[in-house]
Amino acid sequence: MMGKIGGFKEYKREDESNIIVKTRVHNYKEFTIPLKEQELKKQGSRCMDCGIPFCHSACPLGNLIPDFNDMVYKGEWKKALEILHATNNFPEFTGRLCPAPCEKACVLGIIDQPVSIENIEKNIVERGFTEGWILPQPPKLRTDKSVAVIGSGPAGLSAAQQLNRAGHTVTVFEREDAIGGLLRYGIPNFKLEKEIIDRRIAILEAEGIIFITNVDVGTNYDIKELVAFDAIVLCGGASVRRSLPVKGINNKGVVQAMDFLTQQTKQLFDSPIKGEIINAKNKHVIVIGGGDTGSDCVGTSNRQGATSVTNFEIMPKPPVKRSETTPWPFWPLQLKTSSSHEEGCDRNWLINTKEFISNDKGELTALKTVEVEWKIIPGKRPELIEKPNSEKIWPCNLALLALGFTGPETNLSEQLGLELDARSNYKANNYQTNVPHIFTAGDMHRGQSLIVWAISEGREAARAVDIFLMGQSNLPTKGNGDLLIA
Ligand SMILES: Cc1cc2nc3c(=O)[nH]c(=O)nc-3n(C[C@H](O)[C@H](O)[C@H](O)COP(=O)(O)OP(=O)(O)OC[C@H]3O[C@@H](n4cnc5c(N)ncnc54)[C@H](O)[C@@H]3O)c2cc1C
Ligand code: SF4
Known part of the structure; x- marks a missing residue:
């Protein structure tokens, strides 16, 4: 029992x-x-x-x-x-x-x-x-097949581990200087210490997976060289950032959240940094966007010593308890207060930014906002209405844009002749693109999502690749587990 x-x-x-x-x-x-x-x-x-x-x-x-x-x-x-x-x-x-x-x-x-x-x-x-129970499990037998995995986030890593376990020779290409995708340079160290990633990569290396960093496939690595591989799994993420095209967007001090977060983690590990250093110390910081990325910016700004941290969200404040529109067992519409919010942050909902105001040197000094409401029209998309006379000026020296991602980059799809779907993600049928030996998984395939989905898609894609290469597969399907592997 x-x-x-x-x-x-x-x-x-x-x-x-x-x-x-x-x-x-x-x-x-x-x-x-x-x-x-x-x-x-x-x-x-x-x-x-x-x-x-x-x-x-x-x-x-x-x-x-x-x-x-x-x-x-x-x-x-x-x-x-x-x-x-x-x-x-x-x-x-x-x-x-x-x-x-x-x-x-x-x-x-x-x-x-x-x-x-x-x-x-x-x-x-x-x-x-x-x-010491987690030890490398190299395959007992190797096939003569080789697979290239492009991108080393959770999707690429799970695909690589599964394919390697099936006996194929796997090479993972990563354009950054370290393995991990958004686990490495998106999610802050205070949520995931990077030694946790290194510890797992050491196991994957010992299992026989080859990792190549600082290689941007299709840019500093000719796409034609991929011909050496029997199959390719594209796990490049969805990294095209959404912007806010309003007056003053190019002012000094208006920064994409990902640039800010990546720089902070790189500084911790003395990794080379591109561009000017962005720092929140002694600044009035406004984080635009109330999601996970926004929350990570709040936590990072407080650690850097911001004078104040304010967060804007264009949507209404969710209910504190599960909304009746999302009863159990559905994913709840509910207010989320992260540990970063608890560290100090003035949270504001139903706010839209109209202008980034600067001094005569082009340096950000303030934000102009309006209050908004959402008009629900049955059968149509909700309409954003600005409240009259609700303009407000907020002092601000650093505005962090945490507005999500519009989809994956298209450099690889263009060079490889791959189709995109209606949401501009890489189109696939059971993870296989329109080019039979090229597969895709994770955010590149499903759009901006979660680690758990990236791992799941990497595993499923690996099985699809294995069947493509071998005609059958012992790799598990969802929920059945690796216990099926001999
Ligand atoms: C700030 C932030 C915080 C988040 N927090 C959470 C969280 O708390 N929980 C959660 O579940 N999810 C979180 N997410 C989402 C989660 O990180 C992603 O859904 C997940 O990492 C997607 O995995 P992936 O492997 O598909 O892509 P990614 O992790 O994006 O990895 C893609 C990799 O591909 C590389 N690459 C792209 N093109 C090429 C090329 N041509 N050549 C070589 N390399 C290439 C990129 O450099 C990158 O390393 C967060 C996202 C962000 C941005
Ligand atoms: S639903 Fe909750 S209580 Fe039921 S088996 Fe799962 S974890 Fe246990």
Whole structure:
């Protein structure tokens, strides 16, 4: 029998606590304080082993959640790790950074706090690394096939690991100076310490995957050279940033969020930086965009010593509790307050920026905004209405544009003759593009998304490539796990 009967009645959900704000904002380190083993077992025991585990179906990877919860409850950490790794190549990333759709769908969430699935996941994999259980698993046999993976984010890395496990010789090309994609130079160090990525890359290298950095395929590496590979998997992400085409956008001090975040992480690791240094110290910072990237800019600005940090969002403030329009088990429309917001930030909703105001040297001094509302017209897209006489001037020396991404770059699609879909993502049928030996996965294929989806797509694409190369595949499908591999 699985689980502890009535565990959820006996124990309340406990989450990790954080190092206090005034200490943690003085460095870029992760700041969570792990729960003790005994407490983690209790948290595992809260799982009811539901007949229909909604957590499992909500997870893009099909993680076998009730199974590993039970193993944690029983103290069988090594078995828990095997179950977790069966469906997820990199639980150390999702265990820290996933918005956890599984928890939003957990049946316990109907009447109580859901099981703390994400934290259990993180602790299983960290235990695995501490105990030395996570070791390279090179393939027993090599095929004579070679695969190029372009892009080393979570999609490229999971595709590479799966294809390598199937015995193919895999080369990963990355244009940055280090492996990891947005895990490396998008997500700040205080959310994911970069040693966590290095630790996993060392395993992948030992398994036989070849990593080549500082190579921008199609720019400083001739696309024709890819002819040496039997198959290609494009995992280049969706990095075309959205801008805000209003007066003053080119003023000094109006900066894309990604340039700001990338520079900060590069500085921590003495990696060469392109362009002028951007720093929030002693500045009034306004972050435009209320999503995850915006939140990361808030946390980074506070660590750099901003005088004030303000956040604008054009959408209405979501309800504090799950909205009735998104009942369980759907992904909830609900106010999200991140640890970065808690560190200090004036959050404003229903605000639109009209102008970036500068001094006569072209340096940003203020932002002009208006208040807006959304008019709902049945059957049509909501219309943005500006409120009359609501203009406001906000002092500002650094404006960070965190407005999302419009889609992937098209350099590769143009040179390789690949079709795009209606949303300008790389078009594919079961991850295969219109050129049969070229596949695509992750944000490049689905548009700006999540780490968990990138890992999932990388795994699925790897299976599609394996079938293309070999006519069949032993690589797992979603939720079935690597346990299928001999
Ligand atoms: C600031 C920020 C914070 C985020 N926070 C979270 C979070 O907390 N949780 C979450 O789940 N998701 C988060 N995301 C989203 C998540 O990071 C992405 O969905 C995920 O990284 C996509 O993975 P990917 O492998 O498809 O692409 P990416 O991670 O974008 O990797 C693509 C890689 O391809 C390389 N590349 C592109 N073209 C070429 C070429 N021609 N030659 C060689 N290399 C090339 C790029 O340099 C890049 O390294 C965040 C995103 C951002 C921007
Ligand atoms: S839905 Fe929640 S309680 Fe049910 S099996 Fe999944 S984690 Fe356990």
